Amino acid sequence: MRQANVVFEAFEEARLRAPHLECRALAELLGCSEGEIQASRLGRGVHSLTLTPCDLVMMLPQLGQVRMVTRTAHAALSSRLGDCRIDADQRHASIRDHQALAMQLLLPCWYWVCLSREAPAPGAEPAPCLQVFDRFGRVLHQLYGLTPEATGWKLLEYFAGLKTPGFTHCIDIANDCTDNHRPALLKTWRAMRDTGDFSRLLSRHRLRRIDANRAVAGHFSTPLPPQRFIMALAGACRRTQPTRASLIHGGGAHHHRVRFHHFHQGRQDTLQLESDHLTLSLDSSALQEVWQVVRPGPEGLTTSLEAFDASGEMMLALDLAEGS
Incomplete structure (x- = not known):
């Protein structure tokens, strides 16, 4: 809890002194993950969602128009979603629309999902936001509400809680292919x-x-x-x-x-x-x-x-x- 308070205080200080600083950059400066920063804000503008990943994906049409951002450490792809077709089970989800979007999601990787209000870009007005993290605290997806009056955002509040995630560290192991293989x-x-x-x-x-x-x-x-x-x-x-x-x-x-x-x-x-x-x-x-x-x-x-x-x-x- 003490560490979470330190991270939260650093987040608040950065937001006051350098509002343009992205959460990812702050995480690098603090030597922690973005997930740990968001978890430090639990009850202070951030809530855990108790929905299963499958149930959450099936709720996407109720959120109205959204901007879905998929992230890696050094790149991002941001698609505007309106009407789309969703197929999901407990392990996989597929999202397609008429604008040639195709997403395949591995739901077991969705370790923690939080609900908050975030600015989709520096200087923009905060909007309802869902953030999906893996067990290492890395952001997999971010969904920003473009129509915050949609009924789904209000409904999500009924599934909000303060459950604290327990992130772990990732160790990457390369496995080169030998000449024999x-x-x-x-x-x-x-x-x-x-x-x-x-x-x-x-x-x-x-x-x-x-x-x-x-x-x-x-x-x-x-x-x-x-x-x-x-x-x-x-x-x-x-x-x-x-x-x-x-x-x-x-x-x-x-x-x-x-x-x-x-x-x-x-x-x-x-x-x-x-x-x-x-x-x-x-x-x-x-x-x-x-x-x-x-x-x-x-x-x-x-x-x-x-x-x-x-x-x-x-x-x-x-x-x-x-x-x-």
Whole structure:
């Protein structure tokens, strides 16, 4: 409890002295997770939700229009949701809409969900907000209410409580593919037919996405300079066909296919692509490796550019197919 009070006091001090400072940046300065910061605010503007992840997902249509942000450490994909189709069970959820949005959520990764009011952007008015954290205190998703008068937000208050989450620390262990195992990996890769096959490939061979890309270099992947990914982001605004952007992490995948209209570089090396329904942001200073990857899919071979940070975490992917 003493540690939570210290974190809360640091949060309040930062909010007064540097209101533009994002929670993620504050967490890095304090050496804690964003989840620990939000947990320190329990009862002071933040509440735990007692709903199961499946029940919460099925309530999304009652929240009206929302902006759903999927995050990694150095990138974010923000989609505007209105009418959408939702399918869910206790382990998986799928969200699709007519604007070419497709999300696949792994609900067992939803360790803690809190309800609060947050500013969706620096200087913006606070809005009802749901934040989803994994057991390491990392933000998986954020949902901001664009129509706060929707009945669902009031209903969520009945499931609000003060249960304190117990976060743990994450230890990443890389598992490189050896020369002896590479033939089996290549054989499995050639046999893939959809994204589910690729997930099973990673699990079977106990590889991270970046490890698999490195292992099939010269066959299905090619390393590229990081600048190539930045050029692809800028070029997305000039394409006549929509670009499919994907953000994939341990909690699932967020895909959205749109025609982007605006590209600009913000403060602190932040690159941003915008459309009417999607905003994509990426910290270019964290960009370490870029791979051009070919995978079999339901409609044939697909080619994408995948960006990774220094820890090997995937930041973002762009589909290079003109017809995608």
